């Protein structure tokens with residue numbers, strides 16, 4: 001098949017060298033053009049990343065198995081980096097490099113060992129990044145692809161064509177530029193247009209081969225600009241996102257607090273005009289309109305004509321009675337975390353924590369701050385509840401617990417996580433253990449289909465005897481405490497444990513190099529005596545109390561999990 005794409009046809013008459021041994025890339029490129037004269041070198045390489053690891057080509061069958069089983073049941077990213085080198089030869093060779101990359105997300109189904117070995121024995125994985133070829137047998141492993149399919153095959157043709165379009169921008173598209181005569185006598189663009197700060201703006205070149213190569217300065221400047229275009233634009237949009245991040249959060253908090261999403265859902269047709277929303281939320285029309293417009297820009301609402309509706313994301317997470325509602329956590333962020341973060345600078349300067357700055361010194365955060373007033377306690381519990389509802393199922397199903405009969409969810413708060421464990425494991429009875437101030441509120445959070453395998457015990461896990469169980473669950477508990485306190489708690493659990501019992505810790509796991517995820521590192525800024533840890537730090541703490549054989553699960557939800565067993 002020969003496709004004379006208007007952009008690809010710019011390559012006609014030029015010798016294109018594909019700097020790659022990949023037969024798939026050769027096929028993608030030769031399918032779209034005929035090659036003649038030398039001018040351009042195209043290089044590309046593809047890697048697969050999962051769980052922070054880069055997977056290249058497997059070296060043998062075991063390596064292919066290791067890669068494919070790591071990908072099983074998970075979403076991963078496929079990156080192809082492409083370099084286009086334009087060579088101009090006159091008195092001496094000059095060249096221009098344009099590079100870019102494309103990311104495509106691919107999710108594998110849960111794959112049985114039998115299927116994996118059958119696939120590996122077909123020989124297909126051996127010369128392919130990540131150990132599979134989506135365009136052939138490997139396609140059967142894939143549940144979904146988000147993004148450019150050909151990028152997964154090995155060449156992001158769509159992005160490549162866009163780049164060619166930029167390089168060979170059609171004549172007449174550079175109308176702002178001053179021109180000068182080329183050696184051939186036709187006007188060519190040499191001076192890029194100026195931006196507000198007087199710097200030349202990056203641009204494509206009309207025909208690199210036709211440029212006056214004696215004016216090397218101009219060519220080199222354009223080369224630099226080309227790099228700045230891609231890189232600079234990405235950096236700028238990241239900067240803008242960071243600078244405006246707090247405004248976006250506050251829009252979400254305010255629209256949630258004013259119940260905008262509930263109001264839209266409750267209207268007969270699910271859509272309302274700004275005036276109607278303003279009336280319902282008892283706010284000004286102008287202010288409401290601005291808020292709704294900002295929500296549209298953030299993907300929280302949609303607007304058709306004058307009618308606003310919730311987006312799928314808002315229906316999923318922002319309706320106050322939705323099963324995965326994050327409203328409790330959003331209100332906690334608005335009322336507690338937002339004021340906390342206004343003290344960040346002082347807290348950093350003085351080495352104190354933000355809680356202390358905002359609310360004064362407390363000897364126990366829970367009893368002295370969160371549980372001192374009924375409405376604050378309820379708000380805190382609603383926040384915990386919403387996170388546990390959203391992450392609970394993934395945590396509860398992270399490991400095979402089928403051989404265990406009893407579990408104890410220490411610091412289980414509203415019981416949301418305990419109910420998820422009971423739902424996921426039909427043979428498991430779960431005791432929810434928390435402070436008396438929390439247990440007395442359990443009626444507020446009892447699910448309508450409450451399972452009687454979940455029971456509640458009041459106590460202090462640092463002082464009181466712990467209920468006996470086969471599995472101890474510590475969901476978002478250890479990050480609140482210093483290593484010293486964690487050792488006290490783990491030694492109590494170890495004492496209560498029989499051989500073969502296990503501890504399941506669920507937290508945000510920091511990357512081992514502590515460079516991410518930013519959600520964990522941002523949360524660390526508002527911690528009191530606790531700290532965020534990596535999976536191996538949790539594993540070491542557990543190991544020192546006899547809990548070994550750690551299995552780690554990155555759930556891709558709000559919380560990860562580690563399971564350790566006593567010998």
Ligand SMILES: C[S@@+](CC[C@H](N)C(=O)[O-])C[C@H]1O[C@@H](n2cnc3c(N)ncnc32)[C@H](O)[C@@H]1O
Pocket residue numbers: 366384385387388410411412413414417433434435438459460461462474475476477480
């Ligand atoms: C951050 S919340 C986590 C709640 C729950 N595990 C979850 O993941 O949704 C910490 C919980 O530990 C409980 N807690 C704090 N100190 C405790 C103590 N000394 N004894 C028992 N529970 C305690 C708090 O009441 C709170 O419910």
